[in-house]
Amino acid sequence: xxxxxxxxxxxxxxxxxxxxxxxxxxxxxxxxxxxxxxxxxxxxxxxxxxxxxxxxxxxxxxxxxxxxxxxxxx
Amino acid sequence: xxxxxxxxxxxxxxxxxxxxxxxxxxxxxxxxxxxxxxxxxxxxxxxxxxxxxxxxxxxxxxxxxxxxxxxxxx
Numbered sequence: 268x269x270x271x272x273x274x275x276x277x278x279x280x281x282x283x284x285x286x287x288x289x290x291x292x293x294x295x296x297x298x299x300x301x302x303x304x305x306x307x308x309x310x311x312x313x314x315x316x317x318x319x320x321x322x323x324x325x326x327x328x329x330x331x332x333x334x335x336x337x338x339x340x341x
Numbered sequence: 342x343x344x345x346x347x348x349x350x351x352x353x354x355x356x357x358x359x360x361x362x363x364x365x366x367x368x369x370x371x372x373x374x375x376x377x378x379x380x381x382x383x384x385x386x387x388x389x390x391x392x393x394x395x396x397x398x399x400x401x402x403x404x405x406x407x408x409x410x411x412x413x414x415x
Binding site: 276303320321324325339340 | 346347350351354392393395397398413
């Protein structure tokens with residue numbers, strides 16, 4: 268996968284993450300409180316600035332209280 | 342996420358990947374031919390030996406011809 272596509276993927280993942288978080292009315296802190304990620308990293312992910320690993324997806328699912336597969340709905 | 346949990350996650354992802362590939366009757370080479378991953382890396386992933394990134398999940402979805410969310414069905 269090219270660097271450009273890789274960044275596009277991270278951007279789309281981040282936008283979808285923020286959309287889900289907003290829909291659930293959760294702050295970055297609230298999500299961070301429910302998983303092993305801190306709020307600054309979650310913010311970086313939302314802005315496409317952090318490499319997304321499988322463990323990140325699973326932790327975000329816990330933090331948001333959703334099925335992690337919903338994070339790939341983009 | 343602890344190192345142990347991280348490894349467990351990778352092992353489960355790999356087992357699920359192999360199960361899907363077997364069900365579809367695809368060889369490692371056949372999957373590799375349809376995406377940006379080579380067969381040796383796909384084999385490492387199946388054996389829990391490679392760190393899984395978002396781009397890996399998307400590429401495996403292409404290689405298997407499935408919805409990438411199915412790769413998180415474990």
